[in-house]
Amino acid sequence: MRVAMIGSGYVGLVSGACFADFGHTVVCIDKDPSKIERLNRGEIPIFEPGLDDLVETNVRDGRLSFSQDGAEAIRTADAVFIAVGTPSRRGDGHADLSYVHAAAEEIAGLIQGFTVVVTKSTVPVGTGDEVEAIIRRVNPDADFAVVSNPEFLREGAAIGDFKRPDRVVIGVNEDAAAERARTVMSELYRPLNLNESPLLFVNRRTSELIKYAANAFLAMKITFINEMADLCEAVGADVQQVARGIGLDKRIGAKFLHAGPGYGGSCFPKDTIALVRTAQQYGAPTRLIEATVAVNDARKQAMAGRVEKTLGASVQGKTVALLGLTFKPNTDDMRDAPSLDIAPALIAAGARVQAFDPEGMHEAAKLLDGVEMKDSAYDAVQGADAVVIVTEWDQFRALDLDRVKLLMNQPVLVDLRNIYRPEDMQRRGFRYSGIGRG
The missing domain is CATH 3.40.50.720 (NAD(P)-binding Rossmann-like Domain)
Incomplete structure (x- = not known):
């Protein structure tokens, strides 16, 4: 055809x-x-x-x-x-x-x-x-x-x-x-x-709504596990085990139950907001989705505070390395990426920010004033007081951690994607913070 x-x-x-x-x-x-x-x-x-x-x-x-x-x-x-x-x-x-x-x-x-x-x-x-x-x-x-x-x-x-x-x-x-x-x-x-x-x-209207409903439901699922992660930290539980425990229920499923810094990208942010506006226009407000949007926005803005909490001090005058800038791995898409909230907040708090992303730095450079782009992950961590894993690219899962530790001013790692195990990081001498892991 x-x-x-x-x-x-x-x-x-x-x-x-x-x-x-x-x-x-x-x-x-x-x-x-x-x-x-x-x-x-x-x-x-x-x-x-x-x-x-x-x-x-x-x-x-x-x-x-x-x-x-x-x-x-x-x-x-x-x-x-x-x-x-x-x-x-x-x-x-x-x-x-x-x-x-x-x-x-x-x-x-x-x-x-x-x-x-x-x-x-x-x-x-x-x-x-x-x-x-x-x-x-x-x-x-x-x-x-x-x-x-x-x-x-x-x-x-x-x-x-x-x-x-x-x-x-x-x-x-x-x-x-x-x-x-x-x-x-x-x-x-x-x-x-x-x-x-x-x-x-x-019919045509049903088809149009299916797309928005699917994205909104997945966005709610991400936001739900992120809130469970906060509760896990408060009570001393492990969100990854919670996610596995509920994800094995066939009615729930394991996908989109990975705690992190909040969703971004080309679809979920704009589609959830558009669905909220459409629902309001027709007099059928979607309270769950409205809450999802608000919680996700607040979560991304709060991530920079985790760096200070892990450091145990202000980031004023400190160097922070961001590993990953795109909203997810295997794309160069920067739309509504959590890094767009995290990096400016760190800079506003007085930090020097340097970063590396395998594919997204060209686009990121247009959007992140004041962030120094580096040629590799190891260049980015050189002289850093804290490293923040923002995007779970495969190459960040297999870093030479001994080399990373030697390159840093102090071994502080904030893992917003939970790609490392806390016990391994502690054994290697890192001050480590994940998401929702007690």
């Missing part, structure tokens, strides 16, 4: 490359000329394991291409995906749909023959109705259907998530074009039949 993917950011690029790998012909479109130029040179503008090879293979085989002008691709497409950004709108937290609306206007003037217009972007309930209304206003004679197909991609594991999904959610309204739309979407995802991945067909 012929696919036009409007937006070549994280979701659009991963989805486009994977659809091409399924055998479809895909054109990824973006208004940013520098991004298209880089992609046409074979440069991937984001870090995602395996994506460079996937793109290279499908470009070479003629199934994947990139363009700033998507007119021809949209005119000939069986399906046009809208995969543009929907950031939080300044001032009120609602999702900013300006890019979605602009894409709908562009599509409306170009589609020829029956076309399925698919919202892949994370959008509030009712956005599909707005997209449909825009297309009908601009092109009353257009033959089309608007479908919701939210993404559930984890950064760092996106290709596997796309090709081996837990489910594919497809929102189609019951109208004259419904059966044709189902046929197109089923054909697009037909390669997943081998994996028996379920295609869940629901």
Whole structure:
């Protein structure tokens, strides 16, 4: 099938490359000329394991291409995906749909023959109705259907998530074009039949809400275990054993029960806030999610205080090393990363902050004034009075701790991801603090 993917950011690029790998012909479109130029040179503008090879293979085989002008691709497409950004709108937290609306206007003037217009972007309930209304206003004679197909991609594991999904959610309204739309979407995802991945067909508004509800539930799960971690510290329990004890219950499950400095990233922060605003707008407030947002924000802001607590003194005049800056490992994404709260708070308290991240320092340097970026983990810990593990990159799990201790001014390690065992660190002579470990 012929696919036009409007937006070549994280979701659009991963989805486009994977659809091409399924055998479809895909054109990824973006208004940013520098991004298209880089992609046409074979440069991937984001870090995602395996994506460079996937793109290279499908470009070479003629199934994947990139363009700033998507007119021809949209005119000939069986399906046009809208995969543009929907950031939080300044001032009120609602999702900013300006890019979605602009894409709908562009599509409306170009589609020829029956076309399925698919919202892949994370959008509030009712956005599909707005997209449909825009297309009908601009092109009353257009033959089309608007479908919701939210993404559930984890950064760092996106290709596997796309090709081996837990489910594919497809929102189609019951109208004259419904059966044709189902046929197109089923054909697009037909390669997943081998994996028996379920295609869940629901109405469009249900599909839009499923995405927000899933992210909000996972965010609540993270926030819950973080609060349990605080209680564990107060009573002398171990949050990792608590998490294992409750995670073995099949009704709960072990995933997203890892205590830490709070969630960040491109999805959970903006999606929870957007869902809160939508619920308030419809007079059905979501108190649990409101509390989740508030608790998570406060948690990230409080993490710098753990450094002073572990040091037993103010950080004024001290050097603090941050290992990891991105919101999670295996990505260069800095959006709402805990480091964006931790580093400024340490600097404001008078500390000198130096840091290393395997992939995120280019982006981090734009956002973290006053942080000295280092070339390696060992460069970052050189002369430090305290080391803080902020992101659980694999290379930080296997540090030469004897070397780290020799390089530091004093052996203080604040482990916000619980990647080391307290007894091991104490035996090596470190003053160690984890999260929720008594």
